[in-house]
Every structure is written in structure tokens, then in C-alpha cells.
Amino acid sequence: MNRITKQLHKMSKNTPELSKIISVNTKEPIENYRWITLQKLEYSDPLGQVRTYEKVTRMTTSTNGVDAVTIVPLLKTPNLPTRILLLKQFRPACGKVCIEFPAGLVDESDESLLKAAEREMKEETGYTITKLIKQSPVMYADPGITDATAVVLTCEIDLSKPENQNVKPDLDDGEFIEVFDVELSELEKTVESLSKQGYALDARVAGIIDGFVVNSQLMMDWKCD
Amino acid sequence: MNRITKQLHKMSKNTPELSKIISVNTKEPIENYRWITLQKLEYSDPLGQVRTYEKVTRMTTSTNGVDAVTIVPLLKTPNLPTRILLLKQFRPACGKVCIEFPAGLVDESDESLLKAAEREMKEETGYTITKLIKQSPVMYADPGITDATAVVLTCEIDLSKPENQNVKPDLDDGEFIEVFDVELSELEKTVESLSKQGYALDARVAGIIDGFVVNSQLMMDWKCD
Numbered sequence: 001m002n003r004i005t006k007q008l009h010k011m012s013k014n015t016p017e018l019s020k021i022i023s024v025n026t027k028e029p030i031e032n033y034r035w036i037t038l039q040k041l042e043y044s045d046p047l048g049q050v051r052t053y054e055k056v057t058r059m060t061t062s063t064n065g066v067d068a069v070t071i072v073p074l075l076k077t078p079n080l081p082t083r084i085l086l087l088k089q090f091r092p093a094c095g096k097v098c099i100e101f102p103a104g105l106v107d108e109s110d111e112s113l114l115k116a117a118e119r120e121m122k123e124e125t126g127y128t129i130t131k132l133i134k135q136s137p138v139m140y141a142d143p144g145i146t147d148a149t150a151v152v153l154t155c156e157i158d159l160s161k162p163e164n165q166n167v168k169p170d171l172d173d174g175e176f177i178e179v180f181d182v183e184l185s186e187l188e189k190t191v192e193s194l195s196k197q198g199y200a201l202d203a204r205v206a207g208i209i210d211g212f213v214v215n216s217q218l219m220m221d222w223k224c225d
Numbered sequence: 226m227n228r229i230t231k232q233l234h235k236m237s238k239n240t241p242e243l244s245k246i247i248s249v250n251t252k253e254p255i256e257n258y259r260w261i262t263l264q265k266l267e268y269s270d271p272l273g274q275v276r277t278y279e280k281v282t283r284m285t286t287s288t289n290g291v292d293a294v295t296i297v298p299l300l301k302t303p304n305l306p307t308r309i310l311l312l313k314q315f316r317p318a319c320g321k322v323c324i325e326f327p328a329g330l331v332d333e334s335d336e337s338l339l340k341a342a343e344r345e346m347k348e349e350t351g352y353t354i355t356k357l358i359k360q361s362p363v364m365y366a367d368p369g370i371t372d373a374t375a376v377v378l379t380c381e382i383d384l385s386k387p388e389n390q391n392v393k394p395d396l397d398d399g400e401f402i403e404v405f406d407v408e409l410s411e412l413e414k415t416v417e418s419l420s421k422q423g424y425a426l427d428a429r430v431a432g433i434i435d436g437f438v439v440n441s442q443l444m445m446d447w448k449c450d
Contacts, residue, residue, distance in 0.1 A: 143319050145373065
């Protein structure tokens with residue numbers, strides 16, 4: 001039986017860990033660009049060959065090294081099924097209205113990623129996070145082109161609490177966000193339908209659904225035991 | 226009881242759908258950059274105010290409009306628990322070795338996204354996809370800065386098939402990839418441990434794990450019924 005293959009390239013000179021960055025050029029912002037810039041870098045591959053690479057980087061990375069937080073907000077009401085909150089937001093970079101979770105850049109003033117999440121949640125939706133269920137490791141949104149990072153905080157929003165009654169968002173000038181929610185068991189169907197209607201789908205939302213699909217495979221294993 | 230809020234901004238003039246792109250400048254690649262470029266665009270917000278925005282775009286988007294495919298490869302062996310295949314790859318844009326799924330840009334020559342996935346899977350791991358379990362909608366990796374898109378194909382790799390015996394990757398010059406796999410039930414623990422060791426974590430891998438976490442909330446609902 002063919003078993004995979006931790007050893008496939010192991011112990012060779014070709015392991016990815018032997019690569020290293022040699023230099024990064026174009027550190028200065030490209031003329032007239034304020035938020036993002038391109039950089040060209042040289043790196044050494046595992047065989048010692050020098051190669052070049054083009055990347056994009058945010059000029060707003062906070063001192064704690066994480067660009068952004070994303071909140072997966074689970075709405076809890078006693079004795080009712082869990083709902084999940086989503087946003088519709090126009091994303092100029094995509095030219096489309098995007099289906100996404102509340103999210104935002106981490107400020108220098110944020111004491112912690114949870115504080116950043118609480119602030120963004122409040123601003124974009126009016127809701128107060130009542131419990132942190134899980135904080136993800138730092139994730140790279142699109143490592144082929146950018147070092148932009150995010151941390152995902154899966155949170156509970158208890159709708160029976162006083163602070164979550166009659167809430168109102170507090171949007172910045174230029175933010176136009178529509179908040180909506182669906183029953184968690186309807187998430188996949190709703191999101192696929194919105195995608196067919198022409199809405200853009202953020203990878204964090206899509207990732208949750210991919211996780212459901214993979215999880216169902218895991219549950220099949222357990223049934224077979 | 227406070228119920229959310231589909232209607233929060235609904236029927237106002239502020240709905241995100243009223244936004245539109247007016248113009249995109251810097252269509253020409255920025256000098257000496259071949260793979261990605263910056264663009265500055267003007268758009269009209271829902272109130273009709275003209276605003277500017279900076280984005281990054283790939284110069285390699287295929288004619289079918291999707292930049293890349295990612296494969297979530299589930300390794301199946303009769304009577305054994307499902308395993309999931311991952312890669313370690315040095316990502317110059319991040320300056321780190323990244324934990325990720327097999328993935329690649331869609332070629333003009335690809336007849337379909339599944340064909341692209343089959344080609345990338347074969348090249349990067351040697352394995353042949355034996356079944357497509359689920360194809361995701363088009364997802365936007367980081368809609369705040371880029372229109373880069375990907376489709377995720379969750380696939381079965383039947384290790385008992387002849388084509389999946391004694392496989393060998395067929396890497397391009399300059400690709401240094403290490404293939405490894407873990408039992409699906411160990412994915413979360415393994416990935417968090419690798420993140421702590423300093424590996425970068427691709428958002429598609431992290432998304433699967435976030436999906437597990439949210440799925441467990443859904444299962445709690447069912448238990449309460």
C-alpha cells in the first residue's frame with residue numbers, strides 16, 4: 001500500500017525551509033499610492049539560485065504585525081437556532097458588492113485583536129461581542145502576491161443581553177454597509193444563491209462553507225467506525 | 226425581542242448596490258512589473274459622491290475570469306480514516322514557508338477549472354483526483370485590496386487506485402514543495418502547531434478549520450432540539 005510521503009522531498013537539499021529573502025527593493029511607495037505599494041525582491045531558492053519576485057504590501061500594517069481582524073459573528077438567542085451575521089459592502093477593488101463578515105484594519109491604538117474586533121463589530125453592526133469562541137492563528141489572505149495578514153475571531157453575540165437590544169451601526173463617512181443574517185443551517189444555500197446573483201464572495205465566508213463540506217467527510221469516517 | 230435587521234439600511238438610498246465604478250486609471254503596468262500592477266480608480270458611492278480607491282490586480286487572469294484553483298485533497302483508503310494533503314512552500318511575498326493546499330493559476334489552455342485542478346494536483350503532488358466532491362463559488366481572496374479570485378475544489382484521491390501508487394511530483398524549475406498529510410481529525414492541532422513554529426498559514430487552510438469550529442456550533446443546536 002502506498003502511504004504518503006512526508007518523506008517525499010525530506011532530507012533533500014530542496015526543502016522549502018532553505019529559501020531566504022536576500023533583498024527587497026522599491027521600499028518607497030510608488031508615486032501617488034498611499035495605502036498599498038509594490039515591491040520587487042530577490043530571494044535565494046533552496047539550491048542557492050537567486051530569483052526575483054513581485055509582491056504587494058499594505059502601508060498600514062499595525063505594530064503588532066497583523067493587518068486586519070475578521071469577526072465570524074454567531075447570533076445566539078435562548079431556545080432558537082444559531083444565526084450568522086453577514087454584510088453586503090461595495091468593494092471598489094472588485095467592482096462588486098461583496099458578501100463578507102465584519103472586518104477592519106487593526107489600529108495602532110488597539111490593545112488587542114479582540115479589542116479591534118469589538119470596535120469593528122460595534123461600528124459596522126451595532127452589536128456587542130459577548131463571548132470569544134475561538135481566535136484563529138495569523139492567516140495570509142493570498143500568499144502568492146501579498147503579505148497581508150488577518151486573524152479570524154469566531155464570536156458569540158447574545159441577543160438577549162441589554163447591550164444587544166435596538167442596536168445601531170456607527171459607520172464612517174464613505175462606509176455603506178448592509179447587515180443581514182441567516183440561520184446557520186441555511187448559510188451554504190444562501191451564499192451560493194447570492195454568488196449566482198452576482199455578489200462577490202469573500203474567501204473567509206467561502207472558507208467556512210468549505211469547512212462544513214470537509215467536516216461532513218470526517219463525520220462519515222466516524223459513522224464507519 | 227430584538228431580531229436582526231435585514232431591514233437595517235434596506236430601502237434607503239445608502240444600499241451598497243447603488244455604488245458604481247466610474248473609471249480605472251493606471252491600466253498600464255507600472256514600470257518593470259510583469260505579474261501584478263497597481264490601479265487607481267474612481268467610483269461613485271451610494272450617495273453619488275465620487276471617491277478614489279487603490280487596488281492591485283494580476284496581469285495573468287485567464288479568459289474564464291478566475292485567477293486560480295485551490296484543491297482540498299482528501300486521501301481515501303478503504304477502511305482507514307480520511308487524511309488531508311498539505312504542502313510546505315516558500316512564499317517570497319510573505320518571506321516565510323507557507324502551509325497551504327495544492328493550487329495554481331488557471332492556464333488559457335485549461336478546458337475547465339477541474340482540468341486545471343487535475344493538472345496542478347499532478348504536478349505538485351503526483352496524485353490523480355478520483356472524484357470531485359464539491360466546487361466552491363468564485364471567491365475573492367482579499368477584496369479590500371485585490372480582485373484576485375480563486376475557486377476551491379474539494380476532491381477525493383483514492384489511494385487504492387493504480388494511478389495513485391508510487392506517485393512522483395513533476396515540479397517546475399524554481400518550485401520547491403514538500404508534500405505531507407495528516408489525519409483529518411488531526412488537522413486543527415497540526416496546523417496550529419506549525420503556525421506556532423513560524424510557518425505562514427494560508428487562509429484557505431485556516432478557513433477549513435474555522436468551518437469546523439462553526440460547524441460544531443451548528444451541531445450543538447441540533448443536540449438541543
